[in-house]
Amino acid sequence: MMPHDFKPLHCLLSTPDALVLDVDNYEAYHHDATDYRGRPAAIVFATCEQDVIETVRFCAEHEIPLVGRGAGTGLSGGCVPTMGELVLSTERMTELCVDPVWRIAVCGPGVITKHLQDEALKFNFAYPPDPASYTESTLGGNIAENAGGLRCKRFGVTRDYVIGLRGILADGRVLDTGIFNRNGGFNFTDLLIASEGTLVITTRIAVRLVPACGRGTTILAAFDTPEQAAQTVSDITGAGIIPMVLEYVDGDAASVANAYKHTEGIDKAAAVLLIETTELDPEGETARIRRFCEGNQAAYVRAEADPERAEVLWDVRRNISTALKAMAAIRISEDVAVPNSRFPDLVAYVSELNAASSIRINSYGHAGDGNLHVNFISMTGSDGDREEIERRIGELMRRTIELGGTLSGEHGIGLAKRQFIGLEFDDSTLEAMREFKRIFDPSSTFGPGKILEI
Numbered sequence: 001m002m003p004h005d006f007k008p009l010h011c012l013l014s015t016p017d018a019l020v021l022d023v024d025n026y027e028a029y030h031h032d033a034t035d036y037r038g039r040p041a042a043i044v045f046a047t048c049e050q051d052v053i054e055t056v057r058f059c060a061e062h063e064i065p066l067v068g069r070g071a072g073t074g075l076s077g078g079c080v081p082t083m084g085e086l087v088l089s090t091e092r093m094t095e096l097c098v099d100p101v102w103r104i105a106v107c108g109p110g111v112i113t114k115h116l117q118d119e120a121l122k123f124n125f126a127y128p129p130d131p132a133s134y135t136e137s138t139l140g141g142n143i144a145e146n147a148g149g150l151r152c153k154r155f156g157v158t159r160d161y162v163i164g165l166r167g168i169l170a171d172g173r174v175l176d177t178g179i180f181n182r183n184g185g186f187n188f189t190d191l192l193i194a195s196e197g198t199l200v201i202t203t204r205i206a207v208r209l210v211p212a213c214g215r216g217t218t219i220l221a222a223f224d225t226p227e228q229a230a231q232t233v234s235d236i237t238g239a240g241i242i243p244m245v246l247e248y249v250d251g252d253a254a255s256v257a258n259a260y261k262h263t264e265g266i267d268k269a270a271a272v273l274l275i276e277t278t279e280l281d282p283e284g285e286t287a288r289i290r291r292f293c294e295g296n297q298a299a300y301v302r303a304e305a306d307p308e309r310a311e312v313l314w315d316v317r318r319n320i321s322t323a324l325k326a327m328a329a330i331r332i333s334e335d336v337a338v339p340n341s342r343f344p345d346l347v348a349y350v351s352e353l354n355a356a357s358s359i360r361i362n363s364y365g366h367a368g369d370g371n372l373h374v375n376f377i378s379m380t381g382s383d384g385d386r387e388e389i390e391r392r393i394g395e396l397m398r399r400t401i402e403l404g405g406t407l408s409g410e411h412g413i414g415l416a417k418r419q420f421i422g423l424e425f426d427d428s429t430l431e432a433m434r435e436f437k438r439i440f441d442p443s444s445t446f447g448p449g450k451i452l453e454i
Contacts, residue, residue: 004064006042012054018045028072029087035332036077036415040067040087047092049168049203055088056201056445057172065448068197070109070141073133075333076414078144078196078450085448088201090140095204098123103209104163104179109140109202113147116207125209128155131410132321140202146194148410150245150317153237153368154278157410159193161207167192167200170441179206191436196412198447199440216244216277217286218310221293222269222300226250226351229271230344233367235292236275237340241285243368245276247317250347252354252362253375257316260323265300266316271347273367274317276310320364328360329381332389334416336396337371338405349399350374359388371409397423413451421452 010019020026020043031037041064046052059066069079069089081087093108096116100123105116113127113134120127130149131137137147143165148157164178165188177188192199223229229248236246249257251270258266266272273293277285286303293301304310324331338346347363350372354361360379365372374396378385397407397420407417407424422430434452437444 004041004062009044009055009058012058013044013051014048018047018051019043020045029069029089030081032072032074032077032079034075034077034080034416035330036080036082038080038082039084040081041084043087043089045089045092049093049166052088052090052168052201052203053172053174055086056168056170059086060171060443060445063443064445066445067447067450068140068144068201070138070144071112071133071136073137074141074145074412074414075335076145076196076408076412076416078412078414078447080415082415083448090201090203091138093203098125098209100125105207105209107139107205107207109138109143109205111139113137113139113142120209121212124212126212127161127207127209129158129161139205143193143202143205144195144197145410145412148366148369148371150247150366152366152371153246154242154244159190162189162193162205163208164206165189165192165202166204167202169200170443170445175200180204194412196414196447196451198437198450201446214279215307215310216279216282217303217305218313219273219275219277219286219289219293219301219303220263220265220313220316221273221275221298222266223271223273224269224297224299226271226347227344228296228298229273230347230367232273232292232296232298233343234340235296236289237368239288239292241288242278243275243285243289244278245274246366246368247274247364248272248347248367248372249274249317249320249364250350250362252360253320253364254316256323256327256362257319260319260326261315263313263316265302269299272316274313317364324375324377328377328379330378330385330389332376332393333373333411334376334393334396335365335371335373335409335411336400336405336407337369337409338400338403340370342403342405343367343370343372345403346370346372346400346405350396353392353395357388357392359385359392361392366409369409370405394420415450418449418451418453
């Protein structure tokens with residue numbers, strides 16, 4: 001791609017440091033949390049909506065592709081500038097206003113998810129979506145991917161709380177949806193959520209809040225086989241119990257976390273469940289869940305009602321990602337989801353993959369809604385391992401579709417799963433998606449090559 005003269009854009013932005021041309025000194029903006037890498041043509045740090053408008057208009061006029069970016073915690077390659085795009089960061093757009101009367105919050109796309117949760121809690125309200133990266137991910141990124149989290153089975157995902165969006169179209173015009181346009185017209189809000197930054201650049205977000213609730217009892221259960229743990233998940237959900245949190249961790253992932261920080265009872269576990277009951281009837285729910293665990297031959301069950309002691313149990317889940325990053329030369333994390341009734345089949349398949357592979361494959365995830373994060377790990381980083389990872393990822397995707405599942409529970413498609421999207425959607429559906437893309441972005445300015453080939 002030929003170099004561009006960005007001086008005219010520099011004069012249009014609100015702050016002198018908004019435009020960065022020495023992109024080599026900003027290596028973090030060449031990638032997200034995947035292995036995908038690219039060199040941006042330039043980086044713009046927008047601090048207000050007008051910065052976004054001017055940048056989009058400039059890119060449209062000069063035919064410069066663009067990718068929107070939040071905190072860069074995504075796991076699909078969606079904000080990676082592999083085609084020499086300009087990277088438009090909205091991380092500095094951090095407006096946040098909580099309205100306790102209307103029980104809503106209006107936020108800039110750069111607001112960190114946990115910051116919103118903390119601010120809402122000051123008024124005794126909660127914003128329930130809690131992706132694992134909630135201490136660093138932005139709401140704009142959560143919108144782009146429709147992020148879920150540990151509590152998604154009971155409380156839903158990002159989409160369930162967004163009541164309005166304001167975004168900039170590919171020609172620089174403003175699009176208001178939901179409460180920002182008084183709820184009239186077509187429901188564009190749902191269309192824009194999970195569009196991965198390919199339709200608009202979000203500049204304002206309105207979300208609903210719910211009354212804050214207390215914590216229930218945390219239960220850790222260890223099993224001798226993954227199938228026993230998966231069946232326990234199926235039994236719990238089949239009985240109509242909807243815990244606050246229901247997490248599955250396979251034995252290999254648990255051992256990685258345990259090596260990082262030891263937790264009693266999981267040394268020889270083939271699978272672990274971490275469950276938090278509701279505050280409504282913690283004793284009753286704990287007793288019922290314990291019976292299901294014991295009925296599936298749990299080797300170890302521990303329940304903690306005290307929040308501080310419960311936090312120790314959650315270290316098993318919380319430390320996996322950090323521990324994997326420290327030990328692996330390559331770690332590719334994919335997320336797939338299947339109906340709850342097929343979760344045991346998915347877990348068994350991942351176990352088979354691991355046994356048949358020269359690489360290490362482990363998994364953990366939001367078992368309550370069938371969402372499993374599968375890690376493909378190379379300790380050497382060799383070309384052979386990379387080829388093995390690509391082959392095994394393809395096998396996982398195909399098996400997930402056979403089980404009636406979907407390619408992504410919350411990470412998105414981006415670059416990482418673009419080649420597999422035809423497994424899930426037929427040609428007419430894919431063409432309908434392309435038509436929507438062409439209507440919103442006829443020149444494919446936003447996120448070219450992401451999700452779909454246009």
